[in-house]
Every structure is written in structure tokens, then in C-alpha cells.
Amino acid sequence: MDAIGLNYVLAIGAVLFVCGVICMTTKRNGIGVLMGVELVLNGANLNFVAFARYSSMGLDGHVISLFVIVLAAAEAAVALAIALNFYNNHLTIDVDRGDELRG
Amino acid sequence: MNIEQLLFALFALATCGGAISVVICQNVVRMAFSLIICLASVSALFFLLSADFVGATQLMVYVGGTIVLLIFGVMLTSSSTLLQIRTSPAEGFLAAGIGVLFLSVFSFTVWSVDWDRNEAKLAGVTAVEGVAPQGYNEASSGNTVRPLAMSFVGLRPDKAGKAPGYLLPFEIVSVHLLVVLVGAAYLARTKRRVSAES
Amino acid sequence: MSLILAAESLAEIISSITGCESCSVAIAAVVHVALVGAFFGLPAAVFIWAERKVSARIQDRLGPTRVGGRFGWLQALADGGKLVQKEDLAPEAADKPLFRVAPYVVVIASFAAFMFLPFTDGWSAVSLDVGMFLLFAMLSLEVIGVILAGYASGSKWALFGGMREAAQMVSYEIPMSICALVPIVMAGTLNLNEVIHYQSAGWVNGLPPFLHWNVFNPVAGPAFIVYFVCATASCKRAPFDLAEAESELVAGFLTEYSGMRWSFFFLAEYASMFLVSAVAAILFLGGWDDGFGIVRSLKGSSTNVLDPSVILGNAIGAGILMLKASKLVLLQIWVRWTLPRLRIDQVMTTCLKYLLPMSCALFLAAVIYPMALVLQTGRPQLLPLSAPITKAAVATAIETDVEIAAVDGEVTE
Numbered sequence: 001m002d003a004i005g006l007n008y009v010l011a012i013g014a015v016l017f018v019c020g021v022i023c024m025t026t027k028r029n030g031i032g033v034l035m036g037v038e039l040v041l042n043g044a045n046l047n048f049v050a051f052a053r054y055s056s057m058g059l060d061g062h063v064i065s066l067f068v069i070v071l072a073a074a075e076a077a078v079a080l081a082i083a084l085n086f087y088n089n090h091l092t093i094d095v096d097r098g099d100e101l102r103g
Numbered sequence: 104m105n106i107e108q109l110l111f112a113l114f115a116l117a118t119c120g121g122a123i124s125v126v127i128c129q130n131v132v133r134m135a136f137s138l139i140i141c142l143a144s145v146s147a148l149f150f151l152l153s154a155d156f157v158g159a160t161q162l163m164v165y166v167g168g169t170i171v172l173l174i175f176g177v178m179l180t181s182s183s184t185l186l187q188i189r190t191s192p193a194e195g196f197l198a199a200g201i202g203v204l205f206l207s208v209f210s211f212t213v214w215s216v217d218w219d220r221n222e223a224k225l226a227g228v229t230a231v232e233g234v235a236p237q238g239y240n241e242a243s244s245g246n247t248v249r250p251l252a253m254s255f256v257g258l259r260p261d262k263a264g265k266a267p268g269y270l271l272p273f274e275i276v277s278v279h280l281l282v283v284l285v286g287a288a289y290l291a292r293t294k295r296r297v298s299a300e301s
Numbered sequence: 302m303s304l305i306l307a308a309e310s311l312a313e314i315i316s317s318i319t320g321c322e323s324c325s326v327a328i329a330a331v332v333h334v335a336l337v338g339a340f341f342g343l344p345a346a347v348f349i350w351a352e353r354k355v356s357a358r359i360q361d362r363l364g365p366t367r368v369g370g371r372f373g374w375l376q377a378l379a380d381g382g383k384l385v386q387k388e389d390l391a392p393e394a395a396d397k398p399l400f401r402v403a404p405y406v407v408v409i410a411s412f413a414a415f416m417f418l419p420f421t422d423g424w425s426a427v428s429l430d431v432g433m434f435l436l437f438a439m440l441s442l443e444v445i446g447v448i449l450a451g452y453a454s455g456s457k458w459a460l461f462g463g464m465r466e467a468a469q470m471v472s473y474e475i476p477m478s479i480c481a482l483v484p485i486v487m488a489g490t491l492n493l494n495e496v497i498h499y500q501s502a503g504w505v506n507g508l509p510p511f512l513h514w515n516v517f518n519p520v521a522g523p524a525f526i527v528y529f530v531c532a533t534a535s536c537k538r539a540p541f542d543l544a545e546a547e548s549e550l551v552a553g554f555l556t557e558y559s560g561m562r563w564s565f566f567f568l569a570e571y572a573s574m575f576l577v578s579a580v581a582a583i584l585f586l587g588g589w590d591d592g593f594g595i596v597r598s599l600k601g602s603s604t605n606v607l608d609p610s611v612i613l614g615n616a617i618g619a620g621i622l623m624l625k626a627s628k629l630v631l632l633q634i635w636v637r638w639t640l641p642r643l644r645i646d647q648v649m650t651t652c653l654k655y656l657l658p659m660s661c662a663l664f665l666a667a668v669i670y671p672m673a674l675v676l677q678t679g680r681p682q683l684l685p686l687s688a689p690i691t692k693a694a695v696a697t698a699i700e701t702d703v704e705i706a707a708v709d710g711e712v713t714e
Contacts, residue, residue, distance in 0.1 A: 009152065023125055039138070053153055074279065077172060163434070245429075249430070
């Protein structure tokens with residue numbers, strides 16, 4: 001049943017991806033950068049699930065999506081630990097302050 | 104315009120609106136809230152695309168887990184509310200321009216592919232007559248729990264046993280999660296904070 | 302999920318009357334939402350009244366006796382009226398949009414989980430094969446509302462209360478889900494209706510049918526107790542209600558809320574209590590099945606919705622499920638007014654050091670125990686509740702699995 005059409009879902013995935021990339025590049029808050037990463041991963045997930053539905057990819061698309069979700073959760077945990085350490089060392093979460101290579 | 108298209112339009116609007124609002128907001132807690140709306144709408148889109156299990160996992164793991172983690176991180180790293188970390192307007196315009204260009208490149212690429220012709224070619228090569236395991240509801244309505252569960256144990260009846268299951272990646276990801284979370288908990292342990300004077 | 306699934310049979314009836322398919326789906330969805338809304342709001346109102354009466358009797362006083370007769374039946378209505386006409390106040394330092402949105406997030410999360418409850422065989426708003434998983438996913442969205450409420454109130458009592466509350470709710474979800482998985486693993490499906498079908502049986506070998514309920518199973522019985530304790534904690538009820546206690550943190554994350562917004566939080570709390578009690582009744586106590594096979598025999602095997610005996614069976618089943626869930630809610634109310642409160646570190650210790658290992662051990666036992674029993678005695682239960690599986694049938698099943706694995710291994714041939 002092609003009520004929606006593959007191109008539209010892919011377009012939404014593209015919007016999510018682009019928003020995520022812009023978020024990663026322009027945000028100065030470290031947690032904001034992490035949110036950009038989550039948006040990028042969700043755009044990719046939407047693509048996979050769309051292809052699982054509209055092409056012969058089938059179940060593989062769903063499995064890949066599940067793995068992406070799980071790995072994104074793991075990566076968010078580590079990234080948050082890094083952000084906490086950054087905050088402890090610089091007393092601010094502004095990533096522009098981390099411009100010295102020593103210490 | 105039937106109801107499926109209406110729902111799709113609604114959730115697509117919520118998704119894109121949430122994503123754009125994440126980029127635009129300057130207050131990080133409002134960004135987190137917009138991200139929650141965006142991810143919950145993505146989960147709704149998964150349900151519309153007949154991916155029930157993936158949608159439920161998205162809600163439970165992403166929205167109920169990862170975002171809560173991010174919000175805890177926001178609370179733990181917040182400076183005083185008087186100090187706002189803002190992007191300068193010039194950077195904002197530049198980012199918007201680059202974003203629009205990037206999005207148009209993507210959309211043009213996606214729209215110029217003839218998916219049906221590709222699909223016909225692929226189906227000729229990879230089509231396999233398999234058995235779709237039935238559950239309580241019909242397989243066509245998004246019942247993906249049993250096929251997914253069987254693929255994680257190594258069985259692929261929907262490809263007549265000609266494709267390997269996902270047992271090894273499943274085990275690797277399980278151990279990976281354990282190691283990563285233990286490591287993250289260790290990294291984030293309470294350490295002596297650098298004092299403001301030094 | 303094809304959205305047609307959400308309102309299937311009712312939509313067919315309506316479209317046969319009106320002939321317009323998409324508007325019949327919309328009408329059916331509206332009817333379902335209204336029914337679920339009724340099941341969400343009315344039990345909450347009744348339990349608010351019940352809490353005041355039961356707590357009063359436990360404390361040797363009378364409770365509400367004036368509004369609506371001798372027993373104060375309409376007290377909940379009077380409370381609602383009072384709260385509606387209060388001034389809608391938000392503190393100066395509050396983040397106003399988030400402050401306003403937080404109660405709605407909690408109510409939406411709690412309300413959405415009601416969609417998956419089977420009030421009787423076939424009477425659930427949405428009957429999905431991932432029902433149980435999605436229900437817990439919806440419950441885990443409540444945490445976000447609590448955190449938002451705590452942050453957006455702009456006061457440190459609210460923030461600390463909100464953070465503690467969120468930590469408690471998130472921690473107790475884990476043993477709750479693992480214990481809920483024990484009957485799921487035994488029934489072999491995440492669909493709540495099928496779990497009830499697994500527990501409903503006739504008179505086998507002269508034993509009454511209620512012995513099929515999961516609570517009488519030596520592994521799922523303790524799982525019921527652990528699940529109920531975790532569910533009480535995740536509903537922020539005493540003895541785990543530190544973050545709401547007046548003596549500790551003023552009122553925790555609810556400090557700055559008054560009037561209708563406060564009542565939304567309490568509506569969601571009582572509805573969540575009813576929800577987790579209904580889930581416990583479905584998973585462990587047999588759901589809409591009465592223990593003597595009456596509902597089964599009334600429904601027979603007819604799927605015609607308009608048959609009178611089927612309607613009677615459905616109504617009795619729905620009443621039985623509400624009765625079981627209400628009894629569990631009364632148990633929660635009873636426990637609240639009997640036991641003293643735990644400190645926050647005791648709350649977290651109970652979860653992580655006691656309940657979590659217990660639930661993991663129960664889950665392991667849930668897998669090993671039936672398997673060991675079948676290999677020894679041919680039945681997955683101790684009592685003779687089903688026909689024994691013969692050794693030949695077990696051997697054939699093992700052979701078939703070996704065959705499937707062999708075919709699966711032949712990738713190139």
C-alpha cells in the first residue's frame with residue numbers, strides 16, 4: 001500500500017540529518033552537540049525503516065535500526081561522561097573554551 | 104487524502120518542527136524538550152511504516168532512556184542561569200544557508216532516483232521464497248516481533264534459511280553495551296573539581 | 302501498525318452503515334478515545350475518594366461524610382470543582398512554557414498506556430503483538446514530565462525533588478520490566494490478550510481452572526510480589542514517596558503547582574496506580590478470566606460480537622478485570638497508610654541491591670524451571686494441569702530444531 005511514498009519519508013530523514021549536522025556545528029553547549037548527534041542517527045534510522053517497508057530490504061532494515069538505537073544509547077552514555085569531565089576541568093560546558101591542548 | 108496521509112503529514116510536521124526548533128533554541132532544556140517531541144514523532148512515523156517493534160524500542164530506549172540521560176547531563180553541567188551561551192547572528196545566517204544548500208542536495212539526489220526500477224532489478228536478484236512466521240495479528244500489519252526475535256537467535260525463515268541470522272551481532276552488541284556502560288559510569292565518577300581560583 | 306488495526310471491528314460496523322471508509326476510521330478512533338478516557342478518568346476519581354475513606358478508617362476516623370450522602374460519594378467532584386476555580390499561578394522564576402507543559406506530558410504518558418489493556422477478550426483499543434513492550438515504553442515517558450516539572454518550577458526544592466523522583470522511577474522500571482517478562486516468557490507472546498488466553502482454561506483432571514493463573518506458579522508467584530513492589534515504587538507511592546513528602550522537600554516537584562495543574566499530576570498518579578494494578582491482574586491473576594470457566598463457557602468459540610451470550614461473557618469479563626485491578630489498588634492504598642516512609646538511599650538500595658537481583662534470578666528460573674520439568678515429567682507444571690508431553694514429541698521437536706539449524710547453515714550449496 002503506497003499511500004505515503006518512499007521519497008517523502010526519505011525527505012524527512014534528510015531534514016533530520018541536516019538539522020543534526022547544523023546542530024553539531026553551531027552549538028557551543030556540549031550537550032547541544034550531543035543532541036545533534038542524536039538527530040543524525042534518527043535521520044539514518046528513518047531511512048533504514050523506510051527502505052525496509054518500501055523495498056526488498058525487509059527485516060534487515062529493522063534489525064539495523066535496532067542496532068543503531070542500541071549503539072546510540074551506549075554512545076550517548078560515554079559522550080555524557082566526557083562532557084561531565086570537561087565540565088569538571090573547565091567549569092563550563094562551552095566547548096569553545098576547550099581550545100588548549102595541554103592539561 | 105486518506106487518514107494515513109493525514110497522520111503522516113501531522114507527524115512529519117512535528118518531526119521537522121522539533122528538529123528545527125532544536126537548532127534554533129538557545130536554552131538547552133528547551134532544546135531537550137524539542138528533541139523529545141521530534142523523537143516521539145519519529146517513533147510514530149515508525150508505527151505508520153509498519154515497524155512496530157522498532158517504534159516501541161525507539162520510545163523506550165531513545166525517548167525514555169537516552170533523552171533522560173541527556174537531561175540529567177544538562178542539569179549536572181548547568182552554569183548559572185544568567186550566563187547564556189549564545190551563537191552570534193552571523194554564524195546563524197551562515198549555518199542556515201549551508202543547511203538549506205545541504206538539504207537541497209539531499210532532496211535532489213533522493214528525488215532523481217527511480218526507486219521502482221531499482222527495486223525491480225534487485226528483486227530479480229535477491230528474491231527468496233520464504234515463510235513469514237505468523238503471530239497473533241496478520242504479518243502485513245506490522246507484526247515484526249516474531250521474525251525479529253527469530254533472526255536474533257539465528258533463524259531466518261523469511262529467507263528460507265538462506266541468510267544467516269543476527270546472532271553474532273546480537274551477542275557482540277550485548278557485551279559492547281555492558282562494557283560501554285561500565286566504562287561510562289567509571290569515567291563519570293565524582294572527582295575533585297578544579298576550583299574556580301586556580 | 303496499519304492504523305486500520307487500531308479501530309478495526311468498530312470501523313467495519315460504522316463503514317457498513319455510512320459507507321465512507323476513512324471517516325468511519327476517524328469516528329471509530331474517537332469512540333475508542335472516549336472509552337479509554339472514561340476508563341482513565343473514572344477509576345482515578347473513584348480511587349481518590351476511596352483513598353480518603355480507607356485512610357480515614359485506618360486512622361480510626363470517618364473521612365468525607367458530607368458531600369453526596371452519608372459516605373461522601375461526590376467528594377472527588379467537589380475537589381475537582383474547587384481545584385478548577387483556583388488562580389492559575391506560575392512563579393516568577395519559572396520557565397513558563399515548560400511549566401505549563403509538564404503536567405500534560407505526565408497525563409499523556411499515563412493515558413496512552415491504557416490503550417493496550419484488554420478489558421475483555423477482544424475489547425482493547427489497540428491489540429498489538431508488542432503490547433507489553435509498548436505499554437512499558439509509554440510508562441517510561443512519565444519520567445520526562447517529572448523532570449520537566451522539577452526543572453521548570455525554578456525552585457531548588459522542586460529541582461531536587463524532581464531529580465530524586467526521576468532517579469527512583471527510572472531505577473524501578475528495570476526490576477518491574479524483568480518481573481513482567483516472567484509471565485511473558487511463560488506465555489510466549491507480548492500480546493496481553495494472549496497472555497490471558499494462556500491462563501484461562503477449563504476443568505482439567507478435576508482441578509479448578511484458577512490454578513492455571515500465573516500467580517499459582519512457583520516462579521511467577523514471587524515475580525508477582527516483586528512486580529507489585531516495584532510498581533508501587535514507580536508510581537511514587539508510599540513507602541517510596543520520599544520526593545512528595547511534606548516533611549522532606551515541601552512537596553518535591555509539585556511544590557509550585559496549584560489548582561488544575563496539580564490535579565492533573567494527581568489524576569495521572571491514580572490512573573498509573575490503576576494501570577499497573579490492571580497489568581498485574583492481566584499478567585499474574587488471569588485478567589478477565591474468572592477462575593471457574595464461566596466466561597469461557599459463555600463466550601464459547603463464537604466470534605460474532607452481537608451474540609447475547611458473548612456480550613454477557615464480555616461484560617462479566619470486563620467487570621472481573623476491573624474488580625481485580627481495584628483490589629490491587631486498594632492494597633496499594635492500604636500499604637501506604639500502614640508502612641513508614643523509606644529514605645532516598647534506602648529506596649535506591651532496595652531497588653538495586655535486593656529487587657534487581659531477585660528479579661534476574663526469577664527470570665532465569667522462569668526459563669529453566671519449565672524446561673527442567675518438561676524433560677523430567679513431561680509437563681511444564683507441577684500439578685497435572687495439562688496433558689503430558691511424551692518423550693517422543695520432545696525428541697521430534699528437538700529434531701525439527703536441528704533441521705532448521707542445518708538448513709540455516711547451508712548458505713552456499
